[in-house]
Amino acid sequence: MTKHMLKRSMFLLLSLLLVAGILAGCSGNSEAGEGAGGKKIKLGVLIYDATDSEVVAFKNYYEKYISKNYNVEFTYSDTINTAEQEKAAIENFISQRIKGIISFSDQDRLASIAMCEEAQVYYAVGAGTLSDEQYEQVKDNKYYVGSIGPSLDNEEQVGYDMAKYYIGAGAKNFLLYTGGYPFVSMHKKRTDGMIKAFQEAGVTYTEDSNGNIGTFSGGGFTIDTMTGFPDDSGAFYGTAGQKLGAANLEVVITAALGVELFGTSISQTNPNLKLATVSSFTDAYKSAFNAEPPQADYLAGKFASSIGPIFAAVYNAVNGDIDSVRDNGQAFRLAQGYWTAIGKEHFNEMFELSNNVETPAYSKKDLDTVIKATNGDTDFESFKQFVEAYTYEDIQKLHQ
Incomplete structure (x- = not known):
């Protein structure tokens, strides 16, 4: 091989390595890409009432805990009272290149899911469920992640x-x-x-x-x-x-x-x-x-951090790991009920755990067990078991 040919081969090899490096660095599905030390993941949150005390508690958990422990940025809608306002909020999120939406608004969920599918944005129900009829219509939609909340x-x-x-x-x-x-x-x-x-x-x-x-x-x-x-x-x-x-x-x-x-x-x-x-x-x-x-x-x-698992599911989806929370290839619909407090002492005990933003009911350690980027062995069954172990006694065991 002549010196000229050798130089040319080395140049081509270096060029290929450089291109491969650029492609790897741009991959949105890798741990080093979006969300984990790389570019922040932008998530939108649809809310039904910006002044509601439940919404305020949910927002505190996302802002004061989740955003400080994961490389994510949350954007919130204004109060949503109509389907038109819900549509406008989603359009606004899409224009901001939001990757996923967690919804606490239920004005027209089927229309919202259709909008997200068209824009290739993931959508999840943050605290509620779909009717049987609604679920049948969207369970195979690859951009509908699922729902967590009390079943009927x-x-x-x-x-x-x-x-x-x-x-x-x-x-x-x-x-x-x-x-x-x-x-x-x-x-x-x-x-x-x-x-x-x-x-x-x-x-x-x-x-x-x-x-x-x-x-x-x-x-x-x-x-x-x-x-x-x-x-x-x-x-x-x-x-x-x-x-x-x-x-x-x-x-x-x-x-x-x-x-x-x-x-x-x-x-x-x-x-x-x-x-x-x-x-x-x-x-x-x-x-x-x-x-x-x-x-x-x-x-x-x-409880305030009950919305932790739905964040984990959307985080998986945006990072290319939606299969880890797919129920036989379909969107999940998981039930998570309520904590029951009777009397002042019982309430105050539960209130402290519910609203602690330093050591919340669902901590990063807990959520990491169902996030594929931090636990390669997690799958839908692991996620399901995690979500359904929601009682006050179950959560206390996580903190022992």
Whole structure:
């Protein structure tokens, strides 16, 4: 080989090595690429109410813990009240080259998933679920990651448990607030659980011919009901004040908002009432449980870092490891229920773990076990087991 040919061969070899190095450095699926010491992963978060205490707790976990322990950057939508606002928020995220979206808004999830598919952006439901019909339509969509949240069976059970607890405690006079029954599925299922508990206790439930909440009678119980939401007329709070002031009323059980709607009225009208509700371990509920007398007695609540696993799933997807959270090649739909606190001491104990941003319920050590980049052995079954071990007792074991 002549010197000229040798020089030419060496030049070609060096050129090939240089190109290979550039391609490796640009790969978005590698640990050294996006998300792990390389370029920050940009994730969008769709929120239903920027001022809601649950949303604030979720945001604190992502901002004060996740973004400090992973190479990610979160961008948040404004409050979303309509499908049009949801669409505009997603368009804004896409224009910012967001890689994945975690949604706490449910205005039109199917349309949102379709938009994300077209833009090749991953989408996941942060705290909720899809109906069977919706899931069938999107389960094979490669840009729909999945959902984590209470199943409808979870919702029915939580309603049943609240009513069953106070029946067992000897209460006889109840007000049931059914929220958006029968139109809001979670409110309906929680109310169905309450109805079942009262029927088991000997109460007769008579269904309404129009599908609205029916009536209760017999069994030695007095059970009143209230449905709907506040509006500008103020009629809701007038009705609430009247019902809360009823003679001998002992317990208020809500299928929708509790302290947010009834806390002040209880304090002003009947401060000795017991309030049981479904919400989250937020500052508002801490104040309610620790008031004198308490404004809340029973909470089935979400904990702030419950949104950690859905982040891990989206992180896997963006890094090219979506197969590690695929359920037989399809988007997952995993159930994660509530923590249950009864009384001030029990609530305060759970509140501390729920809202600790230094050592949260789901820490980096925990999440790394289901992130492919940090644990090459993780798979969907590992992820499923991790998500479904969500009770307060399960989480305590992670911290031992």
